Each structure stands twice: as structure tokens, then as C-alpha cells.
Amino acid sequence: MMSLGAHGLASLMLIVLFIGFSGAELLAIEDSDMVYKPEGKSRIHVDGCKRFGRATAEVKAKTPKMTWGEAKKQGLTFCSRCPAQKGVAPTTNSKSKGKSSGAVTRDETAIKKHAKSVRSRLQEPEKKYDPNTKAYCDVLWMRAHEENCEQLILKEYKKYIPLEQADKEGWRIGEYGQNGRKHCCFKGYRRKHPVAEPPEDILVRGVPGKRLHFDGCMRSGPTKDQPRMTLKEARAKGITICGHCVGRGPSLTYISEKHWKNIATNGESFTPPEGWEPKAFSPGAYPSKSEIDIYIKQSLQGNSGIMGVQFDNPVATVENFMTMRFFFPVGPWLKYYMDYRSTGDKRFLDKLLESARYYNKLSKEYTSACQLKASIPEGMSYMLSMAAWSRITLQLALKYPDSVKQSEIAEAEDILKTMIMVLKPTCEGDENLNTEFGIPQALVTIYQSVMYNKSSSGMGTLAMASAALEDLQKLKKTTKYQSTIDRYRKCVQGWYKNWKENGCLYTEADGKTYFYYAYAGTGQKRADGLMTGSADDVGHFGISMSGVALVHDSTPELGADDEFMTALANAIYHNSGTKNGSIQCPTADKIKPMSRHPHNPNPKTQFFWFEAFRDGLIEAQCQQVNASVKKNTLSSLNGRCTTLFGQYLKARRKDSTLVHLGKK
Ligand SMILES: [Zn+2]
Ligand SMILES: [Zn+2]
Ligand SMILES: [Zn+2]
Numbered sequence: 001m002m003s004l005g006a007h008g009l010a011s012l013m014l015i016v017l018f019i020g021f022s023g024a025e026l027l028a029i030e031d032s033d034m035v036y037k038p039e040g041k042s043r044i045h046v047d048g049c050k051r052f053g054r055a056t057a058e059v060k061a062k063t064p065k066m067t068w069g070e071a072k073k074q075g076l077t078f079c080s081r082c083p084a085q086k087g088v089a090p091t092t093n094s095k096s097k098g099k100s101s102g103a104v105t106r107d108e109t110a111i112k113k114h115a116k117s118v119r120s121r122l123q124e125p126e127k128k129y130d131p132n133t134k135a136y137c138d139v140l141w142m143r144a145h146e147e148n149c150e151q152l153i154l155k156e157y158k159k160y161i162p163l164e165q166a167d168k169e170g171w172r173i174g175e176y177g178q179n180g181r182k183h184c185c186f187k188g189y190r191r192k193h194p195v196a197e198p199p200e201d202i203l204v205r206g207v208p209g210k211r212l213h214f215d216g217c218m219r220s221g222p223t224k225d226q227p228r229m230t231l232k233e234a235r236a237k238g239i240t241i242c243g244h245c246v247g248r249g250p251s252l253t254y255i256s257e258k259h260w261k262n263i264a265t266n267g268e269s270f271t272p273p274e275g276w277e278p279k280a281f282s283p284g285a286y287p288s289k290s291e292i293d294i295y296i297k298q299s300l301q302g303n304s305g306i307m308g309v310q311f312d313n314p315v316a317t318v319e320n321f322m323t324m325r326f327f328f329p330v331g332p333w334l335k336y337y338m339d340y341r342s343t344g345d346k347r348f349l350d351k352l353l354e355s356a357r358y359y360n361k362l363s364k365e366y367t368s369a370c371q372l373k374a375s376i377p378e379g380m381s382y383m384l385s386m387a388a389w390s391r392i393t394l395q396l397a398l399k400y401p402d403s404v405k406q407s408e409i410a411e412a413e414d415i416l417k418t419m420i421m422v423l424k425p426t427c428e429g430d431e432n433l434n435t436e437f438g439i440p441q442a443l444v445t446i447y448q449s450v451m452y453n454k455s456s457s458g459m460g461t462l463a464m465a466s467a468a469l470e471d472l473q474k475l476k477k478t479t480k481y482q483s484t485i486d487r488y489r490k491c492v493q494g495w496y497k498n499w500k501e502n503g504c505l506y507t508e509a510d511g512k513t514y515f516y517y518a519y520a521g522t523g524q525k526r527a528d529g530l531m532t533g534s535a536d537d538v539g540h541f542g543i544s545m546s547g548v549a550l551v552h553d554s555t556p557e558l559g560a561d562d563e564f565m566t567a568l569a570n571a572i573y574h575n576s577g578t579k580n581g582s583i584q585c586p587t588a589d590k591i592k593p594m595s596r597h598p599h600n601p602n603p604k605t606q607f608f609w610f611e612a613f614r615d616g617l618i619e620a621q622c623q624q625v626n627a628s629v630k631k632n633t634l635s636s637l638n639g640r641c642t643t644l645f646g647q648y649l650k651a652r653r654k655d656s657t658l659v660h661l662g663k664k
């Protein structure tokens with residue numbers, strides 16, 4: 001998982017996510033199983049589909065049903081969100097999740113899944129293609145696309161060959177995604193030749209004794225302890241190739257020398273001072289200077305959070321970037337952002353800048369790909385370090401003019417201009433506006449269909465960019481960014497409006513208001529608005545909160561004001577004392593307790609900063625564990641980080657212009 005592994009802030013979330021996305025919860029669908037086909041729509045759904053699940057009971061009752069056998073005969077296919085889209089349906093027994101795969105290795109599962117995805121293409125009605133149809137060749141993986149394929153990025157840098165030749169040479173035709181299990185183009189094409197086997201002399205890398213990977217595999221590394229060898233050598237030693245690599249096929253380029261060098265010089269581990277032991281930070285009192293100095297030293301050990309791998313072929317670097325998911329990997333950026341707010345140590349800003357410069361350059365050089373990446377909120381998050389660094393730098397320039405150089409202001413403006421360029425096709429323009437939200441309809445559709453935890457950080461990125469642009473206008477005494485600012489603000493506001501309408505703000509008898517929400521869409525709503533069912537699990541809830549912190553920072557008035565933060569804090573506080581894996585308000589828990597994922601009694605450091613909105617929240621988070629687990633969690637680096645950030649937020653409630661705690 002690249003640089004992520006080093007970051008505990010995200011690691012708990014990661015585990016949760018991997019359970020969530022594992023295929024072990026899928027079972028074969030029988031011909032006699034019922035599927036739904038909404039009138040006038042070409043796609044069918046199973047009952048457990050998230051998208052279809054948003055429909056009201058009334059609509060569901062009216063939706064025509066048929067058997068899967070009948071649907072197949074009509075050539076109908078499942079919606080892209082359907083758990084049954086690959087010809088399987090969700091199991092109703094959630095207990096079997098994750099356990100059924102015990103006897104099968106992850107490699108075998110990966111190979112089987114790829115084979116299944118290949119077989120599923122036979123369900124597409126056959127379509128004849130002219131053998132001379134242009135097949136565009138990717139540069140990272142051996143894949144060929146149709147000229148107008150959405151997944152064909154940076155076409156201007158790629159060669160094309162006749163489809164017939166691509167087939168003969170063994171290119172994967174119309175596959176995309178990290179695992180190559182998704183299908184984008186050449187629909188209905190039936191290949192005539194087998195896919196290419198990896199050449200014997202291709203270099204592989206990995207951990208001997210475990211498994212080896214082609215460069216670019218997202219399953220492992222690269223880390224500096226992974227020796228390289230040819231596939232032939234690996235086979236002679238009896239080392240097996242990772243199942244994802246087998247399924248997806250060989251790569252066409254290698255990780256660059258420069259990238260290996262970066263890895264080699266990165267991440268010396270922290271040596272604690274003699275006799276020092278980590279201790280919890282108090283939620284109320286700022287730590288001593290020596291404790292803060294140690295904390296800063298330890299926190300600066302990590303990398304800058306640049307995601308992705310650089311290859312010999314720079315176009316492959318961008319292809320790889322396009323497959324990276326940016327909704328949870330923002331861990332390092334979020335931590336540096338929080339650490340700066342809590343300490344005022346400029347070295348945290350420098351870390352953000354290192355990453356911001358990388359993504360600024362990437363965005364300028366490969367604008368079309370980056371525009372595609374940022375066309376959904378999750379993808380916008382790749383610019384989080386750009387937005388965060390510019391936001392803080394310009395905030396400082398306004399408040400402490402002597403502390404920021406003209407060249408830094410100019411760099412912030414340059415970075416923000418890049419963001420505007422990247423976001424323009426998605427956020428700006430007046431065509432196809434949704435009149436209620438005042439933003440492009442395409443974006444509203446995404447707001448309404450994508451899981452909240454995926455989009456939240458993208459909204460935080462937009463919010464920080466809009467606040468930074470406002471500060472820039474003040475510094476430069478201009479209004480030239482006003483229309484962009486207005487639009488970004490509407491984009492953030494619209495997302496929160498949709499989230500709150502579909503989620504549940506519920507005031508209990510004791511007068512406290514709680515906010516919680518469904519993993520996607522909404523749950524069952526009572527006449528008074530109380531929502532039951534579908535509530536998001538603790539892990540994903542925590543991911544959503546990262547983005548909320550940033551919107552609260554930059555544009556609280558657009559949806560993340562103190563009142564809303566308090567409602568979130570109340571819900572988290574309440575959940576800390578339950579055995580429920582999903583967060584709801586007390587009344588909903590009484591009616592129907594929810595666990596999207598199993599309850600975990602451990603305190604979650606990603607919630608500690610809500611102490612600023614509900615006194616005693618950290619203590620409440622620890623109520624189900626013994627003293628030693630409590631001590632370890634509170635004194636962990638992330639525990640100290642989020643406790644301290646809670647102090648900053650609390651101080652900021654009293655002084656909204658506060659840039660940071662700690663030294664001036
Ligand atoms: Zn989950
Ligand atoms: Zn569906
Ligand atoms: Zn394609």
C-alpha cells in the first residue's frame with residue numbers, strides 16, 4: 001500500500017475497507033432468483049443493491065420483477081453498483097463474510113476472480129469488429145482500448161495497432177482498473193488468441209519466500225528490501241507470482257531509478273530519547289516544550305504523502321496515478337495539516353509543500369488525465385496537499401505579513417491556478433446546471449450516488465481551495481477569482497445539503513442533537529425524520545470525518561459549523577458506549593441496532609479531536625478496554641496527534657482567526 005503502511009491514522013480504516021470490498025461476501029446467483037428492472041431503465045438490480053436500495057418501499061413494490069434466468073435471456077445486465085454485477089448475488093448470511101475464503105489463498109482467489117471477470121464478458125452479446133479497428137495501447141499494463149474509451153487516458157502519447165494484431169499479440173482487450181477486472185470498451189468482442197504470458201526475462205520484485213510482483217502491482221511496495229530478479233530466476237527458486245499479477249498480466253515498464261533512490265533515502269525510524277516513554281497528551285493542557293519537541297521529531301519521520309510510483313515511462317506514472325484511490329490515502333496529508341495547526345512548526349508545512357509541488361507539476365504536465373481524475377470528489381482529494389498548503393500559507397500571509405515571503409504567495413497562487421484549471425470542467429461552466437444546487441447536474445448525480453466517505457475529503461479540498469482564493473483576493477486586492485470561489489462554495493454547500501437531507505439530524509428528549517447517516521443513500525425514515533437501517537460503520541464514519549475537519553476549518557458556514565460538529569460528536573460519544581458497529585442516535589439504536597461491520601471496542605484515535613465539541617469524548621472512547629490498551633492508544637503517535645488537534649479546535653472556537661497553537 002505504498003507510503004500508507006507507515007501511517008497508523010489510516011490503518012484501522014484500511015482493515016475495515018478491505019473487509020468491506022472483499023469478494024468473500026458474494027455468492028452465486030441462481031436462475032430462479034428474482035431481479036428488479038425499473039421501467040425505462042436498461043439495467044437490473046438485486047434486492048441488496050445500494051443504488052436500488054435508495055428507492056422507497058412504494059417504488060420498490062411497483063418495480064417489475066423477473067427471474068435472473070429470464071433477465072439473462074433478454075440480455076439484461078446488472079447496474080454497476082449491484083453486488084450481483086458479475087453474475088453473483090449477495091449472501092444474506094453476513095456471518096460467513098471473510099471466513100469462507102479460509103481454505104483458499106488470496107492468490108488463488110485473485111486468479112479466480114479475474115477468470116470470472118473474463119467469463120462474464122461472454123454475457124455481453126457478441127459484436128463484430130473490423131479487424132483494422134484502432135486499438136490504443138496502454139504503457140503500464142499490456143492493455144488495448146477503443147479510440148473513444150473513457151479509460152483511455154493520454155491518448156496523444158499512445159500508439160495504436162489494428163485490433164487483430166492486438167489480439168494476436170495477446171494484449172488484454174478493454175480491461176481496466178488495478179486488477180484488470182473491469183471492462184471499458186470493445187464490448188461484445190470475442191478474442192481469438194490467448195492473452196500474452198509474461199516473458200521469462202521480465203524483472204519482478206518482492207519478498208523472497210512470499211510472492212513476487214510485476215512493477216506497478218498495488219498489492220505490495222515498492223519498499224527498499226525487495227530484491228529484483230527475472231521471472232525465470234524466481235521460478236527456479238520456487239517463488240510464486242502474486243495472483244493479482246497473474247490475473248492482470250505483465251507490465252511494460254519498470255519503476256524508475258529515481259523512485260528507488262527516493263525510497264532508499266526515506267523513512268529513517270525515530271529513535272526515542274534515552275529514558276523517554278510515550279505518554280498521553282491531556283485533552284485540556286498543552287504539553288511541555290520538551291514533549292512537543294519529541295512529538296514533532298517523531299511526526300516528521302514520515303514521507304510527504306506523495307502517492308504512487310514513478311516509472312521509466314512517465315506516461316505509465318500517470319496511468320498508475322489514475323488507479324490510485326484518494327479517499328483514505330490522505331492520512332499523511334491530514335496528519336501534517338493537523339500537526340501544523342497544533343504546533344505551528346513550519347516543517348509540517350514544508351512536508352505538505354513537497355507533496356503539493358509534486359501534484360502541481362503532475363497536473364500541469366498531464367492536465368487532461370488530472371481533469372478526468374478530479375471529475376469525481378474522491379479524485380479531487382489528490383490535490384489535498386496543494387489546497388492545505390496554499391490555505392495555511394495565505395492565511396499566515398494575511399495575519400502575519402512578515403512571516404511569509406512574496407515568492408511563497410506567488411507559489412500559492414500558482415498552485416491554486418492549477419487547481420482551478422483541473423477543476424474547471426467538473427465544477428464550473430453554466431451548461432446543464434442543477435437549478436436547486438446551482439452546480440453542474442453531473443456533480444449532483446455523483447453526490448447522490450457515491451458513498452459519503454469517498455467524497456468527503458474532496459469536499460474538504462474544495463473548501464480549503466475556496467478559502468485560500470478568498471485570502472489571495474484580499475492580499476492582491478482583486479476580485480478576479482470571485483466566480484470560481486462562489487462556485488466552489490456552492491459545490492461544498494450542495495454536498496452537505498444532500499448529506500444532511502439523506503442522513504439524520506435527530507434531537508433526543510434530553511435536547512441533544514445527533515447526526516448520523518447511511519453508508520450510501522439513505523435508510524428508512526420515520527415521519528419525524530428518525531432514520532433506521534443502513535447507518536455507516538465506525539470505520540467509514542471516521543473516513544468521512546477527515547473531510548469534515550477540513551470543511552470546518554475553511555468554510556464552516558457551508559455545512560460543518562459548530563452545531564453540526566457537536567451533533568457528530570454526540571453520535572460518536574453515544575456509540576462509544578454501545579456494542580454497535582454502526583453509529584446512530586440512541587433512539588434508533590433502541591429500535592434497530594446496526595453493525596455494517598462488527599463492533600470493535602478499541603478507542604478510535606480518528607475521533608479524538610471531537611473532544612472539542614463534546615467534553616469527555618476521549619474518555620468515553622476508552623470505556624470498553626483495559627488500562628493497558630487505553631494507555632497504548634492514548635500515547636500512540638496518532639492518539640497524541642488527534643488529542644492535540646482537539647485542543648486547537650477548542651481554542652479556535654473562542655478565536656476564529658487562530659492559525660495554530662504552539663510557538664508564534
Ligand atoms: Zn465498511
Ligand atoms: Zn443495482
Ligand atoms: Zn477501454
Ligand SMILES: [Zn+2]
Pocket residue numbers: 212213214217218219220242243244245
Ligand atoms: Zn502483484
